[in-house]
Amino acid sequence: MAFHFANRLFALFRHAPIIGFAEKKAPFGAVVQRPFTYAYEGDGFLWIGGELRREKTKFGRGDVVGCGVDLNGHEMIFTKNGRRLSSSALGIHFRYPASGVILFPCVSLFCAGDLVEANFGPNFKFDPSHLFC
Structure with missing residues (x-):
């Protein structure tokens, strides 16, 4: 199962x-320090399982920033303006918890x-049909 969403940034x-x-x-205000957070920060940081990269x-x-996750393949991607950032360079192979923790899309302002x-679909700058090829 795969899921993708995108965000257009208007005023920052x-x-x-x-x-x-x-x-x-x-918790509100502390999303990135959690063990099951996978997030891309505008200043170029990634939060992978609560660790900063x-x-x-x-x-x-x-910019239009997208985030996609393949729950079966344990892979996550990020896109910027319709272009996929390299998953291998990002090293995002996440552990989906057996404890029943459910992941939700998040945006922190x-x-x-x-x-x-x-944008939760179906019209994206990035074609999610190629999400995990």
Whole structure:
């Protein structure tokens, strides 16, 4: 089973947004430090299972950032403006918990007035039919 969603970033101020997947019970304001969070931060950081990693590609105002997950293949991808970021370079092979933790799409914004538009399909800049080829 695979799932993909995308976000167009309209208005961003001081802080970079965070886009990805997190468990439902993640506390407000502390999504990225959770063991089952997989997220891409606008300043180029990745949060993989609660651990911080560096990615060279930043995103910001006007960009469309997508996130996809294949629950059977234990793979996650991120896209920027319709182009897939390299999964092998990102090293995102996540563990889906047997404990029954369910992942949900998440977007974290930090300033009043920040604005994103979420797209849960079917029209994406990135073609999700090629999501996990």
